[in-house]
Amino acid sequence: MQLPTPSPERLAASDEALKSLPGYSKHAPGDNEFAVLDPSTEERIATLPSMTPQEALAEVAIADKAGRTWAKTTPRLRSDTLHNVYSVLIANQQRLAYVISREMGKPLAEAQGEVQYAADYVRWYAEELLRPAGEYRENPAGGSTILTRRAPVGLALLIAPWNFPMAMITRKIAPAIATGCASVIKPAALTPLTTLLTVELMAEAGVPRELMRVVTTANPAAFSEAVLSDPRVRKISFTGSTSVGSTLMGLAAKNIVKSSMELGGNAPLIVFDDADLERAVDGAILAKLRNGGQSCVAANRFYVQDGIADAFVEAFSKRMSEVVVGNAIAEGVGLGPVINRNAVNNFQHLVSDAIAHGANLRTGGQAPEGNGYFFAPTVLDNVPAEARIANTEIFGPIAAISRFSTQEEVVSRANDTPFGLAGYVFTENLDRALNVADELETGLVGINNGVPSNPAAPFGGMKQSGLGREGSHEGLEEYQEIRYYNIARR
Numbered sequence: 001m002q003l004p005t006p007s008p009e010r011l012a013a014s015d016e017a018l019k020s021l022p023g024y025s026k027h028a029p030g031d032n033e034f035a036v037l038d039p040s041t042e043e044r045i046a047t048l049p050s051m052t053p054q055e056a057l058a059e060v061a062i063a064d065k066a067g068r069t070w071a072k073t074t075p076r077l078r079s080d081t082l083h084n085v086y087s088v089l090i091a092n093q094q095r096l097a098y099v100i101s102r103e104m105g106k107p108l109a110e111a112q113g114e115v116q117y118a119a120d121y122v123r124w125y126a127e128e129l130l131r132p133a134g135e136y137r138e139n140p141a142g143g144s145t146i147l148t149r150r151a152p153v154g155l156a157l158l159i160a161p162w163n164f165p166m167a168m169i170t171r172k173i174a175p176a177i178a179t180g181c182a183s184v185i186k187p188a189a190l191t192p193l194t195t196l197l198t199v200e201l202m203a204e205a206g207v208p209r210e211l212m213r214v215v216t217t218a219n220p221a222a223f224s225e226a227v228l229s230d231p232r233v234r235k236i237s238f239t240g241s242t243s244v245g246s247t248l249m250g251l252a253a254k255n256i257v258k259s260s261m262e263l264g265g266n267a268p269l270i271v272f273d274d275a276d277l278e279r280a281v282d283g284a285i286l287a288k289l290r291n292g293g294q295s296c297v298a299a300n301r302f303y304v305q306d307g308i309a310d311a312f313v314e315a316f317s318k319r320m321s322e323v324v325v326g327n328a329i330a331e332g333v334g335l336g337p338v339i340n341r342n343a344v345n346n347f348q349h350l351v352s353d354a355i356a357h358g359a360n361l362r363t364g365g366q367a368p369e370g371n372g373y374f375f376a377p378t379v380l381d382n383v384p385a386e387a388r389i390a391n392t393e394i395f396g397p398i399a400a401i402s403r404f405s406t407q408e409e410v411v412s413r414a415n416d417t418p419f420g421l422a423g424y425v426f427t428e429n430l431d432r433a434l435n436v437a438d439e440l441e442t443g444l445v446g447i448n449n450g451v452p453s454n455p456a457a458p459f460g461g462m463k464q465s466g467l468g469r470e471g472s473h474e475g476l477e478e479y480q481e482i483r484y485y486n487i488a489r490r
């Protein structure tokens with residue numbers, strides 16, 4: 001099967017965007033270097049230095065010094081700077097989107113959406129930081145007055161995954177800048193280019209370069225051991241897998257470093273008999289296929305009530321089968337490649353294991369031949385609980401559907417996982433929606449809504465999905481210490 005390829009105009013424009021990166025090169029990587037590949041073609045698109053732990057510590061020193069000055073700036077100055085950053089990011093939306101699509105593989109239209117979403121966090125914090133919270137309290141026993149204040153936590157280590165290479169960075173760096181903190185930033189080695197361009201544009205918009213130090217490395221373990229041993233680092237914000245998050249919490253424990261962890265998910269998506277079928281299918285497509293299913297909040301386990309199951313599976317499978325798969329920057333593509341060959345191999349194993357356990361393949365299940373890491377949108381129905389796919393974070397364009405009879409049964413099955421990030425409920429009955437949402441052990445619930453993330457919302461997980469929140473005023477507090485002065489009165 002021939003997959004769509006990009007027009008010469010788009011290819012040239014995306015090459016231009018890559019070449020605009022500071023110090024851009026794509027020579028064959030040497031000893032202390034690593035290559036970045038385009039998952040649509042498997043071609044090398046950049047070569048970067050793999051910085052040593054010593055080089056990372058030099059960046060810690062620069063950021064720490066700059067942070068001490070930035071901590072004393074006014075909220076107004078920080079707000080104006082972030083508003084400027086928002087404008088510059090949006091003015092460069094197309095350039096950023098090309099870099100995202102080329103290194104990460106999401107379709108260009110989705111990459112443009114990510115730039116807007118990422119910039120929205122910057123704008124949110126530009127506005128939110130102008131309302132600094134502090135309180136005045138009376139000592140109930142009399143004799144003193146208590147003032148609480150919020151202070152910047154100090155130098156923050158920000159570690160991001162590859163799946164939203166821009167949004168996962170701005171969600172961290174914007175509140176750090178807003179509260180008066182400096183950052184050392186480690187992007188994923190698969191997608192460092194978006195971070196480099198984002199930080200370059202932020203510097204052009206007026207954020208001091210010394211405040212945001214990017215460390216590119218192919219050896220993250222040595223990096224985090226060195227940086228988290230340095231007492232100048234007072235905060236870690238990590239987004240990635242639960243196993244790496246757990247290792248980093250261990251390292252952070254040594255110096256009692258304040259930790260925010262946005263970790264893995266295994267989201268249930270529940271469709272009740274009384275759901276609006278069209279709304280449920282639309283929401284399920286978004287919850288499954290946004291970012292090619294490579295999202296921590298992606299719907300992972302589909303539970304559909306007996307009375308609506310046949311109609312839902314029919315309509316949902318039809319929509320999944322119509323999605324156009326191809327090169328991320330080709331016109332009209334709805335699903336780009338997944339991140340690498342390992343992911344494709346993993347999907348093939350998950351699908352054959354599910355079929356061997358008795359699941360019915362409704363559509364997809366194939367990896368098209370040729371270059372690029374593609375996998376067809378796939379629907380498996382009647383997936384038994386013993387199949388591996390029912391017990392793992394899929395992180396790809398495969399929907400694993402099973403059926404249920406009662407509300408009590410589905411809530412118990414939905415909660416039967418160590419993860420607790422997102423859940424989805426589709427029903428036209430408000431009482432049921434709220435009751436089920438209350439019962440789900442997840443940090444966020446989409447009610448008749450396949451895309452629940454928003455800068456105004458406190459995004460984060462329960463159980464092994466993490467600690468802390470990003471976005472909203474709660475996200476700001478992750479970069480602050482609460483202090484108080486107890487003033488004696490006569």
Ligand code: NAD
Nearest residue numbers: 160161162187188220221224240241244262263264265296
């Ligand atoms: P990952 O844990 O393999 O990598 C995440 C980041 O950690 C990368 O930058 C990687 O280089 C770095 N890393 C790996 N080992 C490290 C170490 N020892 N020390 C320091 N850094 C280290 O995860 P991934 O494959 O990039 O991303 C997928 C995972 O991220 C999924 O589990 C997904 O659910 C999760 N995720 C969670 C959220 C959320 O907000 N909860 C958002 C996006 C992704």
